Amino acid sequence: MxxxxxxxxxxxxxxxxxxxxxxxxxxxxxxxxxxxxxxxxxxxxxxxxxxxxxxxxxxxxxxxxxxxxxxxxxxxxxxxxxxxxxxxxxxxxxxxxxxxxxxxxxxxxxxxxxxxxxxxxxxxxxxxxxxxxxxxxxLTAQSDKPMSDATLLTTKPTVDPKHWRAGVPPFKRTFRSSLAFRLALVAEGRFDGMLTFRPTWEWDVAAGALIVDEAGGKATTKDGHAPQFNNDHPQINGMVAAGGIHDQIIAALA
Missing domain, CATH: 3.30.540.10 (Fructose-1,6-Bisphosphatase, subunit A, domain 1)
Known part of the structure; x- marks a missing residue:
C-alpha cells in the first residue's frame, strides 16, 4: 500500500x-x-x-x-x-x-x-x-489577482500594521479555526491565501502545505522560505500559503 x-x-x-x-x-x-x-x-x-x-x-x-x-x-x-x-x-x-x-x-x-x-x-x-x-x-489554487480583491484566511492580530511594510493591504479577512482546513481551502481555490505569523506547530501545517503546493500554490514560512519539518523543536516560523498572490504577500510583509 x-x-x-x-x-x-x-x-x-x-x-x-x-x-x-x-x-x-x-x-x-x-x-x-x-x-x-x-x-x-x-x-x-x-x-x-x-x-x-x-x-x-x-x-x-x-x-x-x-x-x-x-x-x-x-x-x-x-x-x-x-x-x-x-x-x-x-x-x-x-x-x-x-x-x-x-x-x-x-x-x-x-x-x-x-x-x-x-x-x-x-x-x-x-x-x-x-x-x-x-x-x-x-484541485487548483487561485491564480493571480490584486491584493485589493483577495480574501485571506487569518486571525485578527495578523492585520496589526506592525506586520506590514507599508500599511495593511486592503484584503478581506475571514477565519476558520483549523489551520489544516485553511490550507486545504486555499488549495481548493475557495480562498486566495492564508496567513499565520506565530510560531506554528508542524502537525498543524505539514499536510496542508503539501496539498497547497500540489494544487499549484505555494506554502512557505512567513519569511518566504520552504518549510522544513521534523525539526528538533517541531515548530516553523509561521506560514503564508496562497496561489498567484503569494509573492505579493511576502513582499508586503515587514
Missing amino acids: RDLDLLIDAARTAGDIAKRYFNAAPEVWEKSGGQGPVTEADLHVNRQLEADLQAARPDYGWLSEETEDGKARQKTDRQFIVDPIDGTRAFIEGSRDWAHSLAVVENGRPVAAVVYLPIRDALYAAALGEGATLNGVT
Missing part, C-alpha cells in the same frame, strides 16, 4: 471514531502551559492512528500533538506528522470545521498528505509530484 493510501484509510478510521464523540459531550481537559483544550476524542483518535500507522510502517518516526515527543523520530528516514483533531475548540463547540491532519515527511519535506473533515465528508489528499485532490477531484 502506498503511503497516501495508508493515510487515507487511517483518516477515515479516525473520522469514524471522532464522530462518536462529536456533539456527545466528550470529556475535556485544559493542557498545561496555556496550550488549549484536549478531549477524549483527540486521545482516542491519536491512539488509533499511532497503532495503525506504526504497525504498517514500524520504521517511520512519529510526531503527534497528543504524543510525548521522544525525539527518536529524528533518527528515522521518514516520519508521520499528525494532528489527531486540528481545531479542537471547533470540535467542542459543535462546528463542522475541524480536521484530521496526517502527513508523511522525508528529508524535511512532506511527500504524502491528507486533511479530512469527517462531518463535511471532505477528504483532501496529495502526494509529491502527483497533484492534489478533494474527494478524488483535482
Whole structure:
C-alpha cells in the first residue's frame, strides 16, 4: 500500500471514531502551559492512528500533538506528522470545521498528505509530484489577482500594521479555526491565501502545505522560505500559503 493510501484509510478510521464523540459531550481537559483544550476524542483518535500507522510502517518516526515527543523520530528516514483533531475548540463547540491532519515527511519535506473533515465528508489528499485532490477531484489554487480583491484566511492580530511594510493591504479577512482546513481551502481555490505569523506547530501545517503546493500554490514560512519539518523543536516560523498572490504577500510583509 502506498503511503497516501495508508493515510487515507487511517483518516477515515479516525473520522469514524471522532464522530462518536462529536456533539456527545466528550470529556475535556485544559493542557498545561496555556496550550488549549484536549478531549477524549483527540486521545482516542491519536491512539488509533499511532497503532495503525506504526504497525504498517514500524520504521517511520512519529510526531503527534497528543504524543510525548521522544525525539527518536529524528533518527528515522521518514516520519508521520499528525494532528489527531486540528481545531479542537471547533470540535467542542459543535462546528463542522475541524480536521484530521496526517502527513508523511522525508528529508524535511512532506511527500504524502491528507486533511479530512469527517462531518463535511471532505477528504483532501496529495502526494509529491502527483497533484492534489478533494474527494478524488483535482484541485487548483487561485491564480493571480490584486491584493485589493483577495480574501485571506487569518486571525485578527495578523492585520496589526506592525506586520506590514507599508500599511495593511486592503484584503478581506475571514477565519476558520483549523489551520489544516485553511490550507486545504486555499488549495481548493475557495480562498486566495492564508496567513499565520506565530510560531506554528508542524502537525498543524505539514499536510496542508503539501496539498497547497500540489494544487499549484505555494506554502512557505512567513519569511518566504520552504518549510522544513521534523525539526528538533517541531515548530516553523509561521506560514503564508496562497496561489498567484503569494509573492505579493511576502513582499508586503515587514
